[in-house]
Amino acid sequence: MDAVRKVELRSLVKSNQIRGFNLAFNFASGPLMAFLCFLTFELLGNSLTAENVFATIGYLNTMKIPMALFFPIAIQVCTPFPAPSAGAPPTFSMYYLHFFHCRNPHL
Numbered sequence: 001m002d003a004v005r006k007v008e009l010r011s012l013v014k015s016n017q018i019r020g021f022n023l024a025f026n027f028a029s030g031p032l033m034a035f036l037c038f039l040t041f042e043l044l045g046n047s048l049t050a051e052n053v054f055a056t057i058g059y060l061n062t063m064k065i066p067m068a069l070f071f072p073i074a075i076q077v078c079t080p081f082p083a084p085s086a087g088a089p090p091t092f093s094m095y096y097l098h099f100f101h102c103r104n105p106h107l
Contacts, residue, residue, distance in 0.1 A: 026064075033060055 037056055038048060046052075 030060065030064055033064075 034057060037060070038053070041052070041056075042048065
């Protein structure tokens with residue numbers, strides 16, 4: 001049983017590291033995308049105006065929310081359970097147990 005707990009703890013640590021990377025990427029992606037868009041716009045020979053900057057920042061912020069918040073959740077939910085090896089007991093994380101319990105609370 002201790003080996004199963006160690007594996008579960010390792011997977012929780014890995015999951016938290018990925019979540020931390022996702023949050024860091026979420027905070028850094030906005031300014032980086034804006035900088036790259038404006039740099040490309042300038043390198044193509046156009047001139048930046050306040051109107052272009054305002055519209056671009058608004059569009060990037062509009063697209064950032066669904067991509068940064070909902071896309072990782074969709075990947076988490078749509079990821080299939082790993083098949084247990086022969087003879088090993090199936091292990092479920094608390095996230096999946098909570099997810100399926102919320103879908104059908106009468107279980």
